[in-house]
Amino acid sequence: MNESAVFWSRLLTELTLTFHIIYATIGVGVPLMIMIAQWVGMKKNDEHYILLARRITRGFVITVAVGVVTGTAIGLQLSLLWPNFMQLAGQVIALPLFMETFAFFFEAIFLGIYLYTWDRFDNQKKHMLLLVPVAIGASISAVFITIVNSFMNTPQGFEVVSGQLVNIQPLVAMFNPSMPTKVAHVLASAYMTSAFLLASIAAYRLLRGSNHPYYKKSLFLMMKMGLIFSIATAVIGDFSGKFLAEYQPEKLAAAEWHFETEEAAPLILMGFMDEEQNIKFAIEIPYLLSILAYGNPMAEVTGLNDFPEDEIPPLYIHYLFNLMVLIGTAMILVSVLYVAGVWRGWGFIHRPWFRWVTVLGGPLTIIAIEAGWWLAEVGRQPWILRGYMRTAEGATTSDQVDLMFILFCILYLVLGIGSVVVLRRMYRLNPIEREIEDRMAEMKGVGR
Amino acid sequence: MSLEVLGIIVLWIFLFGYVIVASIDFGAGFFNAYSLLTGRSHILSNIIQRYLSPVWEVTNVFLVFFFVGIVGFFPKTAFYYGTVLLVPVSIAIILLAIRGSYYAFESYGSRGHKGYAFAYGVSGLLIPSSLSVVLTISEGGFVEIVDGSPVLDYWALFTSPLTWSIVLLSIASVLYISAVFLTWYAWKAQDLNASELMRKYALTWSGPLMLMAAAIIIQMQEHNPDRFQNMISIWPMFGVSAILFLLTVWLLWKKRGLGLSVGLLILQFLFAFFAYGISHYPYLLYPYLTIYEGFTNQEMAIALVIAFIAGLCLLIPSLYLIFRLFVFNKEYVTGNQKDFHA
Ligand code: HDD
Ligand code: HEM
Ligand code: HEM
Numbered sequence: 001m002n003e004s005a006v007f008w009s010r011l012l013t014e015l016t017l018t019f020h021i022i023y024a025t026i027g028v029g030v031p032l033m034i035m036i037a038q039w040v041g042m043k044k045n046d047e048h049y050i051l052l053a054r055r056i057t058r059g060f061v062i063t064v065a066v067g068v069v070t071g072t073a074i075g076l077q078l079s080l081l082w083p084n085f086m087q088l089a090g091q092v093i094a095l096p097l098f099m100e101t102f103a104f105f106f107e108a109i110f111l112g113i114y115l116y117t118w119d120r121f122d123n124q125k126k127h128m129l130l131l132v133p134v135a136i137g138a139s140i141s142a143v144f145i146t147i148v149n150s151f152m153n154t155p156q157g158f159e160v161v162s163g164q165l166v167n168i169q170p171l172v173a174m175f176n177p178s179m180p181t182k183v184a185h186v187l188a189s190a191y192m193t194s195a196f197l198l199a200s201i202a203a204y205r206l207l208r209g210s211n212h213p214y215y216k217k218s219l220f221l222m223m224k225m226g227l228i229f230s231i232a233t234a235v236i237g238d239f240s241g242k243f244l245a246e247y248q249p250e251k252l253a254a255a256e257w258h259f260e261t262e263e264a265a266p267l268i269l270m271g272f273m274d275e276e277q278n279i280k281f282a283i284e285i286p287y288l289l290s291i292l293a294y295g296n297p298m299a300e301v302t303g304l305n306d307f308p309e310d311e312i313p314p315l316y317i318h319y320l321f322n323l324m325v326l327i328g329t330a331m332i333l334v335s336v337l338y339v340a341g342v343w344r345g346w347g348f349i350h351r352p353w354f355r356w357v358t359v360l361g362g363p364l365t366i367i368a369i370e371a372g373w374w375l376a377e378v379g380r381q382p383w384i385l386r387g388y389m390r391t392a393e394g395a396t397t398s399d400q401v402d403l404m405f406i407l408f409c410i411l412y413l414v415l416g417i418g419s420v421v422v423l424r425r426m427y428r429l430n431p432i433e434r435e436i437e438d439r440m441a442e443m444k445g446v447g448r
Numbered sequence: 449m450s451l452e453v454l455g456i457i458v459l460w461i462f463l464f465g466y467v468i469v470a471s472i473d474f475g476a477g478f479f480n481a482y483s484l485l486t487g488r489s490h491i492l493s494n495i496i497q498r499y500l501s502p503v504w505e506v507t508n509v510f511l512v513f514f515f516v517g518i519v520g521f522f523p524k525t526a527f528y529y530g531t532v533l534l535v536p537v538s539i540a541i542i543l544l545a546i547r548g549s550y551y552a553f554e555s556y557g558s559r560g561h562k563g564y565a566f567a568y569g570v571s572g573l574l575i576p577s578s579l580s581v582v583l584t585i586s587e588g589g590f591v592e593i594v595d596g597s598p599v600l601d602y603w604a605l606f607t608s609p610l611t612w613s614i615v616l617l618s619i620a621s622v623l624y625i626s627a628v629f630l631t632w633y634a635w636k637a638q639d640l641n642a643s644e645l646m647r648k649y650a651l652t653w654s655g656p657l658m659l660m661a662a663a664i665i666i667q668m669q670e671h672n673p674d675r676f677q678n679m680i681s682i683w684p685m686f687g688v689s690a691i692l693f694l695l696t697v698w699l700l701w702k703k704r705g706l707g708l709s710v711g712l713l714i715l716q717f718l719f720a721f722f723a724y725g726i727s728h729y730p731y732l733l734y735p736y737l738t739i740y741e742g743f744t745n746q747e748m749a750i751a752l753v754i755a756f757i758a759g760l761c762l763l764i765p766s767l768y769l770i771f772r773l774f775v776f777n778k779e780y781v782t783g784n785q786k787d788f789h790a
Binding site: 061062064065066068069070071072073075076077078079080081082083084086087088090091092094095097098099100101102104105106108109110111112113116117133165168169170171396397398400401403404407408411414415418419422 | 508509513517521525526527532534535537549550551745755763
């Protein structure tokens with residue numbers, strides 16, 4: 001084993017995944033939002049929604065490009081940095097990874113077509129149908145890759161006999177216990193994030209003096225979507241917690257700072273832990289952990305003291321967990337207020353302070369995504385394949401990982417800044433007011 | 449046919465697909481940069497944009513398919529190649545990332561500047577170079593097993609003439625494939641200036657291509673006599689490839705049957721690529737890993753094959769659709785249509 005190679009491999013994996021997941025989440029969620037916008041536009045016969053779909057699509061191309069290249073990077077890095085792990089796990093879980101490439105193919109092809117056929121068909125509906133494979137392809141690829149990740153958490157579908165893997169069942173490996181909650185939670189949170197990101201852009205334009213109905217429609221539509229998917233995310237998140245209690249109790253216990261196995265366990269919210277593992281400034285709510293874990297206030301929840309010391313994940317995941325749940329709850333609140341406010345005619349939802357809160361929602365949900373993944377991945381440590389292979393055993397022995405880490409840092413810096421700059425310029429050069437004018441002129445010209 | 453052989457054939461076909469579509473892309477970038485330098489960019493850039501824009505992401509997926517597939521069918525490759533290839537493949541990833549994203553930024557975002565176009569063109573030659581090193585390594589002689597882990601001997605690799613011949617061959621192939629294809633594409637677009645220019649490039653690069661191919665076969669004799677014997681024993685395939693090559697050049701020379709010449713070009717590379725692949729059999733990494741030792745278990749192999757067939761049923765109609773819309777559609781290619789870009 002090569003200690004420094006392990007260290008740098010972890011760092012590089014963390015870096016690439018943390019960066020990829022931003023673009024991947026947008027890649028999963030935004031096609032659905034485009035589709036909804038285009039569909040609403042057709043149904044209401046409102047050009048604004050169609051334009052909304054079209055403008056989102058343009059920006060989407062940029063984020064897809066970064067998603068594709070960083071995805072290619074992580075796909076290769078899995079073999080470059082974790083050769084031992086891939087050699088072992090590949091025998092059992094290669095199937096979903098392989099199927100994922102077909103989903104990519106499908107998505108890439110139809111995205112190319114969709115992009116280059118705006119207005120080519122007389123019937124808008126035909127054009128919108130082209131987006132269906134894009135949205136399905138994106139979501140399915142997320143499903144497959146999340147299945148791989150769930151296998152790392154609860155591996156099954158094989159047996160180990162004297163160091164050899166035997167009796168391998170690829171489908172059993174795919175449908176492992178953590179798969180249903182994980183897949184559902186990842187999808188719902190991706191849709192939620194995309195909705196709030198788009199809402200955040202609309203709110204920002206409204207704050208910046210544009211008073212165009214286009215942005216108001218966009219904001220309202222996206223807040224409705226955000227509301228639906230944030231509730232779904234929270235509900236499924238609760239199921240994820242129940243799953244953990246059953247199958248990965250050490251992750252739940254570490255996330256909740258729950259040390260003693262006990263019945264009627266209280267939930268610890270917030271707080272800080274000092275060197276001696278004393279918890280300060282925390283809010284303790286009796287019975288709540290038992291309810292969260294098993295839906296029963298008297299249920300027994302396993303504590304950290306019942307696990308071998310070298311199998312306990314880092315305790316800082318408590319902060320990540322709280323951050324994610326906090327943001328999730330806050331966003332439900334914000335979107336409920338907004339949607340109810342529109343129906344009821346509450347004035348404060350149009351005030352600048354509330355707009356700013358909405359603007360913040362976009363970045364915050366991205367932070368929740370990051371916190372969620374870090375919770376899930378760090379909470380699996382020290383295992384790379386829980387119960388079978390430790391992270392350190394999976395790593396490469398190559399000596400050059402540190403250098404590669406620096407190179408990839410530079411790459412992601414360039415890609416991150418580049419994509420933001422290009423996106424901003426793209427929309428600034430073609431503001432909505434101008435595009436609507438052009439559009440009107442064009443439609444008169446054609447005589448439709 | 450055994451599952452091992454079936455698996456490697458499938459992967460080899462997709463790698464071939466990548467070689468062709470990526471070569472067109474890489475070469476186009478280079479010619480674009482070159483024509484900028486020589487002040488003829490107006491001739492080419494339009495054609496290149498029209499071809500590349502809708503398909504660039506598809507190109508990338510061919511590569512992803514290959515490397516995901518090879519780890520799926522032959523998990524041991526992850527161990528051998530994963531360990532030794534960290535540096536060359538990381539460099540290739542970085543170049544691919546810069547190139548791909550820059551392309552999207554440029555064509556959907558905003559016009560960039562000459563320096564970028566230049567970097568873009570050069571990266572199109574560096575990527576095949578760094579990827580072709582993988583093939584060189586697979587020939588054996590550069591990897592040693594130390595304490596149970598494979599270690600790459602960089603010094604031997606970079607001082608071997610074989611390495612550099614393969615690098616040069618990859619560059620010559622990229623430029624040749626791309627030039628022949630674009631000659632035809634520009635001709636279809638009725639852009640005769642561009643077509644003529646590309647025809648000249650194609651003829652220029654045909655010489656170096658054959659020279660490098662011959663050089664490699666000769667060097668193989670010294671580097672790895674076993675592999676050389678294998679190559680000799682399937683000489684008819686290389687022979688067919690050479691004949692197809694001559695036919696293509698002849699057609700280009702006569703400015704006749706440009707569509708046919710693209711077909712012959714693809715066949716030529718198909719024969720050479722498979723002849724090379726067959727001569728490599730059964731080794732994935734000479735002499736440590738064969739396709740039989742490296743193969744996954746039966747259950748997974750069958751599952752992968754089923755998934756593959758199901759996937760193809762989705763893929764082939766979709767690929768047909770995109771090619772019909774953007775490569776074989778006269779209206780689109782000539783730019784007579786309105787621009788329907790989002
Ligand atoms: C917008 C993002 C977002 C929001 C608001 C939430 N989550 Fe989450 N959560 C994720 C995004 C996410 C994620 C990024 O999708 C993760 C990482 C890995 C995974 O399976 O999903 C995740 C993981 C994750 C896990 C770990 C699952 C595992 O390791 O197997 C649990 C227990 C929860 N979440 C629970 C919740 C609860 C109770 C929430 C209440 C509101 C919540 N999440 C909101
Ligand atoms: C896309 C969202 C994902 C993110 C953001 C993510 C993030 C992370 C992070 C932060 C770690 C580091 C844990 C630590 O060092 O304590 C990690 C570990 C790891 N993850 Fe994930 N992960 C994701 C999905 C996956 C998937 C789908 C796979 C498998 C196919 C995977 C493979 C790994 C591996 C091999 C490690 C070990 C490295 C390590 O522990 O540092 N990850 N991941
Ligand atoms: C270890 C984990 C991961 C690996 C190995 C991986 C691999 C890849 C690869 C190879 C690509 C490029 C495909 C192409 O060429 O088109 C890609 C893109 C993508 N990935 Fe990841 N991925 C990982 C994690 C994730 C996760 C967790 C999600 C979803 C939640 C995701 C969603 C996507 C999407 C949607 C794209 C397409 C690009 C886009 O539309 O933005 N990936 N990924």
